[in-house]
Amino acid sequence: MSTIVLQSWKRCQESNLKATENAHDQIISMNRIKEIIQENHLLIRRSLPLFGRLEPFLLHTEHIALLADRHGNIIHTVGDPTFANQAQKVQLQIGANWKEGHKGTNAIGTALIEKQPVHVQGEQHYFLENQFLTCSASPIFSTAGELLGVVNISTRKEYNHPLSLTLVCMVAEALQNHFLSAEADRIVTLPQADSRTQRSLPLIGLDRDDRIVGMNESAKRQLGSEVMGRVIEQMDAGMENTIQDKRKRIWPSASPALLKPFPRLAGTCPRFLQAKMLGQKAARVDFPVLLLGESGTGKELFAQMIHETGPRAQEPFIAVNCSSIPENLIESELFGYEGGSFTGAQREGRIGKFEAAKRGTIFLDEIGDMSLRSQAALLRVLQEKVVTPVGSNQSRPIYARVIAATHRNLPEEIRAGRFRADLYYRLKGVMIQLPPLRSRTDIPELARHLLQQLSPEGVAPSISREAQALLVSHSWPGNVRELQGVLIQAAFLADGEDIEADHIQLEGLDEVRDVLESEDALPSLKETEKEAIRRAIRATGGNVSQAAKLLQIGRNTLYRKMAEYRISLPATWEEL
Numbered sequence: 303m304s305t306i307v308l309q310s311w312k313r314c315q316e317s318n319l320k321a322t323e324n325a326h327d328q329i330i331s332m333n334r335i336k337e338i339i340q341e342n343h344l345l346i347r348r349s350l351p352l353f354g355r356l357e358p359f360l361l362h363t364e365h366i367a368l369l370a371d372r373h374g375n376i377i378h379t380v381g382d383p384t385f386a387n388q389a390q391k392v393q394l395q396i397g398a399n400w401k402e403g404h405k406g407t408n409a410i411g412t413a414l415i416e417k418q419p420v421h422v423q424g425e426q427h428y429f430l431e432n433q434f435l436t437c438s439a440s441p442i443f444s445t446a447g448e449l450l451g452v453v454n455i456s457t458r459k460e461y462n463h464p465l466s467l468t469l470v471c472m473v474a475e476a477l478q479n480h481f482l483s484a485e486a487d488r489i490v491t492l493p494q495a496d497s498r499t500q501r502s503l504p505l506i507g508l509d510r511d512d513r514i515v516g517m518n519e520s521a522k523r524q525l526g527s528e529v530m531g532r533v534i535e536q537m538d539a540g541m542e543n544t545i546q547d548k549r550k551r552i553w554p555s556a557s558p559a560l561l562k563p564f565p566r567l568a569g570t571c572p573r574f575l576q577a578k579m580l581g582q583k584a585a586r587v588d589f590p591v592l593l594l595g596e597s598g599t600g601k602e603l604f605a606q607m608i609h610e611t612g613p614r615a616q617e618p619f620i621a622v623n624c625s626s627i628p629e630n631l632i633e634s635e636l637f638g639y640e641g642g643s644f645t646g647a648q649r650e651g652r653i654g655k656f657e658a659a660k661r662g663t664i665f666l667d668e669i670g671d672m673s674l675r676s677q678a679a680l681l682r683v684l685q686e687k688v689v690t691p692v693g694s695n696q697s698r699p700i701y702a703r704v705i706a707a708t709h710r711n712l713p714e715e716i717r718a719g720r721f722r723a724d725l726y727y728r729l730k731g732v733m734i735q736l737p738p739l740r741s742r743t744d745i746p747e748l749a750r751h752l753l754q755q756l757s758p759e760g761v762a763p764s765i766s767r768e769a770q771a772l773l774v775s776h777s778w779p780g781n782v783r784e785l786q787g788v789l790i791q792a793a794f795l796a797d798g799e800d801i802e803a804d805h806i807q808l809e810g811l812d813e814v815r816d817v818l819e820s821e822d823a824l825p826s827l828k829e830t831e832k833e834a835i836r837r838a839i840r841a842t843g844g845n846v847s848q849a850a851k852l853l854q855i856g857r858n859t860l861y862r863k864m865a866e867y868r869i870s871l872p873a874t875w876e877e878l
């Protein structure tokens with residue numbers, strides 16, 4: 303018996319599995335099978351062609367090939383129908399679960415635990431009822447290295463053949479190479495370290511910046527998985543040959559005529575249009591996006607548009623305000639938690655925002671306000687593309703696209719030691735800088751658009767020349783959000799008539815800012831601001847959105863100020 307099989311038997315004995323009893327198979331409902339197939343649709347879709355090619359060779363040979371997901375659920379089978387019938391007696395069929403924990407030593411379950419190819423022959427199966435089988439399984443890894451499932455070939459024990467293990471390894475490797483070719487922009491191959499011992503060509507997948515985004519097992523053995531995310535030219539990786547290059551297809555095809563419009567984003571200012579075009583291009587590809595801009599410049603709206611016009615539009619868009627979550631809760635919020643893992647946690651546990659975003663988009667707003675500890679945890683997740691819920695030791699793959707945003711100057715934050723450089727480089731696949739409103743040349747047009755939005759059924763009021771001049775000359779510290787507020791007030795005061803200069807109330811904001819900047823007055827103004835925030839929170843019963851509206855500042859700005867002044871929300875916050 304191999305060491306792997308011996309160790310597996312030991313685990314089974316320690317778990318008190320009784321070899322002579324039948325395995326505790328769960329009967330899985332049709333609905334659950336559909337869900338499992340849905341969860342693994344990408345793996346199945348990409349594996350089907352290969353299984354299709356394998357099928358004719360398995361017919362009349364009493365062999366079947368199976369695909370199982372990373373939990374050991376069988377999700378696809380092909381092969382000899384006679385043997386498939388016999389295999390069903392022990393539930394070796396679609397929908398059944400072959401985790402070692404309840405099926406004992408078996409190729410699928412044991413390969414999942416060991417994360418390496420496993421051959422289990424006849425009597426080496428732990429349960430007597432499975433000992434008529436001989437099975438070989440090899441794990442399938444994503445290009446980023448996460449375990450996706452296993453490919454397994456089973457037959458009767460009399461037909462045991464050592465080559466079946468080689469065959470499953472080749473199928474798993476072919477699948478991984480196929481994933482690599484679908485996901486990377488360019489694939490390069492390294493010279494083989496030792497062509498006698500190396501089974502296949504080491505392949506490396508690169509993004510358009512030549513950063514390593516995936517590797518097959520052979521490359522991983524040669525370079526180690528820690529090189530993921532590094533730029534190939536900066537590495538001493540030896541000579542490489544490009545064997546596939548899709549980059550030319552991605553970028554030229556994103557000509558302006560082919561870009562999908564961002565209907566909710568108004569503006570004609572050249573700086574804004576340039577940012578919008580970058581966003582439209584980013585919607586077509588899957589790179590991480592980093593949105594930079596002051597509060598209220600439209601970062602969240604931009605992120606929504608990138609999501610809604612891209613291929614992930616049918617999946618969820620989940621926005622997370624990183625500055626509003628207390629540091630000790632951020633990991634459980636993002637990555638989820640197991641039941642009872644900390645005081646105040648829900649008994650049944652909860653999935654995190656990354657998993658909730660499924661194959662959609664997670665929008666990490668105010669990323670620059672995250673603590674260094676949380677940044678380290680986030681970086682790990684982005685690198686490994688798996689989350690480990692708080693209190694659990696099981697990691698789960700994540701598929702969401704990441705769009706991050708901040709009003710902070712991240713290079714400056716990095717220099718000050720408050721932001722991790724490696725996280726910054728991970729996040730800034732495509733970087734888009736949104737101009738502040740005061741530097742935009744299209745304030746009157748934007749104002750007309752916002753007024754139109756305010757009166758969807760009627761005719762929006764016009765804005766007189768004097769009123770426009772006021773709007774253009776204001777410094778807009780609150781950006782588009784502030785403009786929205788001013789226009790609501792103006793339309794209300796105009797009472798159905800056109801908006802005149804008198805209706806534009808830019809009251810005090812500039813004066814307040816001027817005074818705030820004068821050093822002598824600073825302490826008392828801070829106090830005033832603190833008190834205003836406290837009162838707004840009290841008046842709205844702790845509703846931050848309403849309090850922000852009352853104070854005429856953005857929600858994020860309010861959160862920031864609350865953190866700065868150490869003002870916490872009553873009860874609800876503590877109960878979180």
Ligand SMILES: Nc1ncnc2c1ncn2[C@@H]1O[C@H](COP(=O)(O)OP(=O)(O)OP(=O)(O)O)[C@@H](O)[C@H]1O
Nearest residue numbers: 566567568597598599600601602603782783856858
């Ligand atoms: N170009 C635009 N066209 C129309 N509406 C806009 C535009 N830019 C921003 N807005 C509107 O302005 C408001 C503020 O935008 P948004 O919340 O996206 O800003 P933000 O940069 O994410 O702010 P914060 O950093 O404070 O969260 C929203 O109501 C949004 O719909």
